[in-house]
Amino acid sequence: MALHKVFDRPAALTDALYAYCPGCTHGIAQRLFGEVVEEMGLIERAVAVIGSGCLSASRQVFNFDTVKALHGRAPSVATGIKRAHPELLVFTVQGDGDLAGIGAADVIHAATRGERISTCFMNNATFGMTGGQMGPTTLPGQKTTTTPDGRDPLLDGHPVRITEMLAMAQGAAYVARTALNLPTNVIRTKMAIRRAFETQLAGLGFSVLEILSACPTDWHLTPVEALRWMEHMIAAAPLGELKVPEGRAR
Amino acid sequence: MGERRLMMCNEVVAEAAIVAGCRFFAGYPISPATEVLEYMARRMRQVGGTCMLPESEISAINMLIGASATGARVMSATSGPGWDLMQEGVREMAFLQLPCVIVDVSRAPIGIGPSQGDYFQCTKGGGHGDYRLIVLAPATVQESADLTRKAFWLADRYRTPVVVLTDAALGHASEPVSFPERLEPALPPKSWAVTGAAGRRPNRVNTEDKAGLGGDSREIWGGFEAFIRELRRKYDEIEAHETEVDSFLAEDARIVVVAFGTSARVTRTAVREARKRGIAAGLIRPITLWPFPSAAIAEMAQRAEAVLTVEMNTGQMVEDVERAVGGRTPVRFLGRQGGVVPSPDEVLAAIEAAGLPVREGVHGAAQGL
Ligand SMILES: Cc1ncc(C[n+]2csc(CCOP(=O)(O)OP(=O)(O)O)c2C)c(N)n1
Ligand code: SF4
Numbered sequence: 318m319a320l321h322k323v324f325d326r327p328a329a330l331t332d333a334l335y336a337y338c339p340g341c342t343h344g345i346a347q348r349l350f351g352e353v354v355e356e357m358g359l360i361e362r363a364v365a366v367i368g369s370g371c372l373s374a375s376r377q378v379f380n381f382d383t384v385k386a387l388h389g390r391a392p393s394v395a396t397g398i399k400r401a402h403p404e405l406l407v408f409t410v411q412g413d414g415d416l417a418g419i420g421a422a423d424v425i426h427a428a429t430r431g432e433r434i435s436t437c438f439m440n441n442a443t444f445g446m447t448g449g450q451m452g453p454t455t456l457p458g459q460k461t462t463t464t465p466d467g468r469d470p471l472l473d474g475h476p477v478r479i480t481e482m483l484a485m486a487q488g489a490a491y492v493a494r495t496a497l498n499l500p501t502n503v504i505r506t507k508m509a510i511r512r513a514f515e516t517q518l519a520g521l522g523f524s525v526l527e528i529l530s531a532c533p534t535d536w537h538l539t540p541v542e543a544l545r546w547m548e549h550m551i552a553a554a555p556l557g558e559l560k561v562p563e564g565r566a567r
Numbered sequence: 568m569g570e571r572r573l574m575m576c577n578e579v580v581a582e583a584a585i586v587a588g589c590r591f592f593a594g595y596p597i598s599p600a601t602e603v604l605e606y607m608a609r610r611m612r613q614v615g616g617t618c619m620l621p622e623s624e625i626s627a628i629n630m631l632i633g634a635s636a637t638g639a640r641v642m643s644a645t646s647g648p649g650w651d652l653m654q655e656g657v658r659e660m661a662f663l664q665l666p667c668v669i670v671d672v673s674r675a676p677i678g679i680g681p682s683q684g685d686y687f688q689c690t691k692g693g694g695h696g697d698y699r700l701i702v703l704a705p706a707t708v709q710e711s712a713d714l715t716r717k718a719f720w721l722a723d724r725y726r727t728p729v730v731v732l733t734d735a736a737l738g739h740a741s742e743p744v745s746f747p748e749r750l751e752p753a754l755p756p757k758s759w760a761v762t763g764a765a766g767r768r769p770n771r772v773n774t775e776d777k778a779g780l781g782g783d784s785r786e787i788w789g790g791f792e793a794f795i796r797e798l799r800r801k802y803d804e805i806e807a808h809e810t811e812v813d814s815f816l817a818e819d820a821r822i823v824v825v826a827f828g829t830s831a832r833v834t835r836t837a838v839r840e841a842r843k844r845g846i847a848a849g850l851i852r853p854i855t856l857w858p859f860p861s862a863a864i865a866e867m868a869q870r871a872e873a874v875l876t877v878e879m880n881t882g883q884m885v886e887d888v889e890r891a892v893g894g895r896t897p898v899r900f901l902g903r904q905g906g907v908v909p910s911p912d913e914v915l916a917a918i919e920a921a922g923l924p925v926r927e928g929v930h931g932a933a934q935g936l
Contacts (some may be wrong), residue, residue, distance in 0.1 A: 385773070386629065393626040397591065400630075423625075423626055
């Protein structure tokens with residue numbers, strides 16, 4: 318019986334090693350981007366704008382054009398690229414500190430303008446790269462290096478529900494939240510990435526996809542425990558499509 | 568030569584940018600630079616370019632990063648507070664080696680009168696790390712047109728941000744101007760730009776890859792050091808080839824005045840008046856504030872009795888002048904601040920006093936005038 322390959326690395330990804338900790342789900346998202354870009358035939362048209370944080374390692378993994386943005390500024394950089402070259406597929410990859418914190422103004426205004434870009438918001442409820450401080454989306458009660466007794470909304474404020482805020486923006490056409498904790502959710506994430514890109518290429522407006530991601534290292538959990546812990550994140554911020562382009566069925 | 572028109576300097580730098588092929592502008596309103604944005608908003612529509620008015624100068628400079636990364640010629644214009652906010656992005660462009668032109672119509676930190684208080688920030692760098700910006704300082708509206716056009720060429724030639732530094736007085740001045748079609752020498756295509764990786768390997772705009780760090784490099788720190796040294800070599804090349812200076816009656820001058828931009832205009836009048844009174848005064852006007860024309864100043868200073876620096880700040884460029892002169896000739900300073908332009912009479916008085924011995928405890932004979 319002849320052997321044939323059933324699983325391969327997408328052509329949209331290089332063979333560089335993944336730079337993430339064991340059990341980190343950032344790498345899954347990175348692979349999904351590669352698969353979708355390849356399947357949609359966009360390797361020669363795609364430009365990823367990569368924010369600060371652990372995902373900045375994806376610059377060496379994506380096998381298409383990339384630009385590294387300053388912390389939080391990816392939506393503005395993407396705007397410049399897209400306005401100069403409207404035929405490109407332009408998407409950002411940003412963490413929660415990047416997008417919901419330092420870059421909140423950039424993303425809200427890009428959404429409000431209806432900028433034809435897609436934004437991928439990798440939410441792991443902490444600053445991964447800098448060692449697990451409280452981030453804008455850290456859950457109440459969650460322990461971090463800067464909330465050693467758990468986030469207390471009275472002291473530390475509430476988590477920001479940026480995706481809900483973005484769904485309210487008139488220029489936002491597609492807004493969804495998915496997670497990488499279960500195989501079914503991984504498949505849904507891939508479908509959502511595709512819908513975000515389709516929304517952009519159809520010129521319908523801004524698209525944003527929040528992807529809940531595990532950070533076992535900074536959560537101080539094993540990879541399996543971390544996937545389970547993500548249920549808390551899902552309970553606080555339900556998965557699904559918050560907004561789809563008008564006239565298109567959910 | 569194109570036809571001559573009467574135009575405001577702020578509109579002139581915008582038109583010159585369009586003549587130079589700028590097709591992406593992003594700016595946020597601020598006096599006294601707003602007219603550049605408003606002019607671009609009108610004109611970019613006509614020439615098929617893009618003019619963005621985002622939520623902040625931070626966003627504006629980052630939009631420039633994106634558009635410049637695609638190879639477009641890009642510009643922004645701002646003044647003090649906005650220029651402050653742009654520093655992070657401008658520094659990033661220096662490191663990413665992305666070309667851009669920024670017009671800084673400088674204003675006093677309190678109020679919006681003309682000032683040259685941004686000299687340090689422009690020439691010494693307002694962001695972290697080791698980088699330089701080319702800084703061009705026009706003194707007339709026509710020169711603003713010519714230097715803006717040249718700024719785009721320099722930015723592309725050296726892949727670096729270039730600042731055109733004017734101020735509230737010059738920015739709002741109207742003078743006759745023409746936009747000659749004279750073009751700078753051709754430059755190689757921007758093979759590094761991100762335009763979709765069709766028919767080539769992917770382009771990556773980030774400092775790591777520019778430092779030669781591929782996928783799994785173990786030579787991170789050595790790579791970064793080599794990259795910074797490479798940048799420095801580029802700056803050496805700019806210093807060697809692009810230093811520009813203008814002089815007026817300076818060849819035989821006994822009192823050499825150093826001034827740029829608006830204060831140089833005033834000084835020109837004062838120098839002419841001094842000559843009428845029999846004082847051999849002359850003006851050296853740096854056109855590039857960085858690279859600074861140290862050699863030209865040192866040479867003139869050697870033959871002079873005194874050097875006088877005139878600025879609209881408390882003494883920023885005078886430090887570079889002193890360094891160029893190297894203690895061989897006394898250096899005096901006249902500065903006005905807070906949006907005040909020195910009058911020709913004041914400068915004349917300072918020229919007359921420059922050759923006299925300095926009073927005890929006073930930095931420069933003209934101080935306190
Ligand atoms: C202006 C600025 N401030 C701080 C930093 C340091 N920094 C690097 S990554 C990061 C946080 C990243 O967190 P997040 O965006 O949530 O991404 P993650 O690492 O969790 O994937 C910070 C604060 C920076 N690069 N720039
Ligand atoms: S620190 Fe967290 S987010 Fe970063 S690579 Fe490790 S597990 Fe992933």
